[in-house]
Amino acid sequence: FEVQIGALPMPDGSGVSAVLFLRDLTSARRLEAMRVDFVANASHELRTPLATLIGFIETLQGPARDDAQARARFLEIMRVQALRMTRLIDDLLSLSRIELREHVAPTAVVDLGALARQMVDAQGPPAEARGASIRFEDGAGPYPVPGDADELARVIENLIENAVKYGGGQVSVGLAREEDARLGRRIILSVSDDGPGIPPEHIPRLTERFYRVDVASSRARGGTGLGLAIVKHSLNRHRGRLAIESAVGQGTVVRVSLPEYGAAAPLPAAADQA
Ligand code: ADP
Numbered sequence: 001f002e003v004q005i006g007a008l009p010m011p012d013g014s015g016v017s018a019v020l021f022l023r024d025l026t027s028a029r030r031l032e033a034m035r036v037d038f039v040a041n042a043s044h045e046l047r048t049p050l051a052t053l054i055g056f057i058e059t060l061q062g063p064a065r066d067d068a069q070a071r072a073r074f075l076e077i078m079r080v081q082a083l084r085m086t087r088l089i090d091d092l093l094s095l096s097r098i099e100l101r102e103h104v105a106p107t108a109v110v111d112l113g114a115l116a117r118q119m120v121d122a123q124g125p126p127a128e129a130r131g132a133s134i135r136f137e138d139g140a141g142p143y144p145v146p147g148d149a150d151e152l153a154r155v156i157e158n159l160i161e162n163a164v165k166y167g168g169g170q171v172s173v174g175l176a177r178e179e180d181a182r183l184g185r186r187i188i189l190s191v192s193d194d195g196p197g198i199p200p201e202h203i204p205r206l207t208e209r210f211y212r213v214d215v216a217s218s219r220a221r222g223g224t225g226l227g228l229a230i231v232k233h234s235l236n237r238h239r240g241r242l243a244i245e246s247a248v249g250q251g252t253v254v255r256v257s258l259p260e261y262g263a264a265a266p267l268p269a270a271a272d273q274a
Contacts, residue, residue, distance in 0.1 A: 001025065041210045045088055045225070049081040084222065091226040095209070098151065098233045106148040106238060109261050112187050113141035113175050115149060119156040120173050127164045127171065134160065137174035143187045144261035151234045158227040159191040159254050165221040167193025167251065178257065183241075185263035192253040198246040206244060207232040231256075 004021040056074045064070040120136040127134050145152075156173075163171040176188045198206070198213055205211045210225040212218040218225060228242075235242055239259050246252040 038209055042088075042092060045210065046085060049084045049088075052081045053078055084219075084224075087222065088224045088226075091224045091230065094154070095226055095230050095233065098230060098237065102233055102237050104237070106146055106151070108147065108149065109144050110147040110149045110152055111142045112145050112147075112152065112189055112258065113138065113143040115153055116156055116173055116175060116189060119153060119160060123157065123160050123164070127160075130164055132164045132167060132169045132171055134164070135170070135172040137172060139175045139177075141175065143175050143177070145187050145238070145258040146261050147238050147258065148234075152238070155231050155234050155240075155256065156189065156191075158231050159189075159256070162227060162254070163191050163193035163195070163252070165223065166217075167195035170194045177260065180257075183257075183259065185260040186257040187260050189256045189258075190253055192251060194251040197248040197250055197252055198244070199248055200246070203244050203246065207242065 002021075002023040002025050004023075006019045006021065007016045008019050009016050056078050060071060060074055064074065117136055117138065120134050124134055160171065160173065171191065171193050174190050174192075176190070178186045178188050180186050202211075202213045206213075207228045209229040212223065212225050215225075232242060234240075235256065235258075241257045243255045243257070244252065245255070
């Protein structure tokens with residue numbers, strides 16, 4: 001607590017009264033510590049590929065200058081590291097953009113079912129290239145939610161990408177409706193995989209920036225550690241919820257729940273549907 005003592009004149013002029021101000025600094029300090037941690041983590045994540053790049057550039061300028069085979073191999077490694085930096089910067093920018101508008105409710109209406117189908121269609125071929133297949137279980141749509149189509153597409157994309165990256169090869173994406181006693185009618189999008197699962201102690205921390213169960217495996221699969229943080233912030237803006245259930249050795253189910261359009265106040269303006 002920050003403590004300040006002040007004096008206030010009494011309204012009737014009969015003297016002064018002492019005032020004690022107490023300000024809770026814990027949450028301000030915690031936020032500041034999180035910010036410092038974030039900058040330190042982001043710098044470290046960018047430095048690692050940069051150090052690799054510099055190492056290879058120096059090798060190509062020196063010992064490997066005349067070795068055509070080594071040059072081709074090193075250039076490929078450098079390309080992969082540069083792509084990793086690009087992905088990281090893209091994710092950092094997305095995260096800060098989403099945070100900037102986190103308190104602005106989306107005004108358009110999005111059919112989550114149609115959007116999920118688009119994402120499954122787009123991600124099918126790259127998933128197959130990685131040896132996975134995605135099944136889409138279309139329910140009784142449409143599934144309208146108040147939302148920002150680009151942001152929701154990104155949410156679905158991130159969840160499917162994780163299921164493909166960390167799963168065992170079979171991914172399924174489904175939609176359903178649910179009546180929640182407190183939240184009203186909700187649309188549920190679920191993404192399941194048959195991968196190794198996530199030990200329970202990690203689950204509460206997965207949406208923290210740069211938190212990974214296994215850093216090496218995330219990096220090897222091209223992960224930045226920001227995907228679920230981006231999902232969480234987008235969902236905050238959409239009054240959405242994220243639930244991750246996992247059984248080690250069996251797989252993971254990630255569920256996103258969003259308010260159904262028209263079912264709960266405040267209603268977005270349909271005119272903004274562009
Ligand atoms: P990343 O870029 O590392 O994939 P995310 O924020 O998307 O970052 O996910 C954080 C971590 O959660 C991942 O590194 C991985 O360890 C774990 N994870 C996410 N989805 C799954 C899944 N479907 N199965 C197993 N582990 C997962």
